[in-house]
Amino acid sequence: MxxxxxxxxxxxxxxxxxxxxxxxxxxxxxxxxxxxxEMPDGIEKHLNLVPPAVLAALAVPPIFYRDGGFYLSPLNPFLIAGLAAAIVAWRTESLIGTLVTGFLIYFVVVSVPVF
The missing domain is CATH 1.20.5 (Single alpha-helices involved in coiled-coils or other helix-helix interfaces)
Known part of the structure; x- marks a missing residue:
């Protein structure tokens, strides 16, 4: 208990x-x-870096780590979907497009059988 x-x-x-x-x-x-x-400019400048840091802290471990170790493989579906989503985010700056691309690529990669 x-x-x-x-x-x-x-x-x-x-x-x-x-x-x-x-x-x-x-x-x-x-x-x-x-x-x-009023918040000092130095603090405000540094607080603008918090959202990207939190996003990276939440997104990077599931992409690169599996079973307690570093997992960098071309067969890693999280890595493939994460790279595709990162490219879409960089080129379009669209949140919805990035999310849809990441989920779509992940489900396609997981659904395709690997020999």
Whole structure:
């Protein structure tokens, strides 16, 4: 038995609500703080780099790693779809086009049997 199975439902909901309140308080504190003060240019310049960094941190591991190791193979469907999506994103700058291309190429590559 793990901790969640032995924990009463009331305590589980208390923890969920407490985490939700803490998350909301943290977010609203920054919103209220920067509604009165202007953010310095240096910080704003660096914060513009956060979305691409988060996207890369979420997208790169599934593409290049499998079973706990680096997997760079021409048969890797994630790599093929990721490269196709990256090319479409670079050439068109279209989010929908990039997503559709990545999913479509992935499903085509997975569906085609390899000898």
């Amino acid at each position: 793990n901790a969640i199975e032995t924990m009463p439902a009331v305590w589980l909901w208390i923890h969920i609500v407490a985490i939700a309140i803490a998350t909301y308080a943290l977010r609203i504190s920054f919103i209220s703080l920067f509604s009165y003060y």
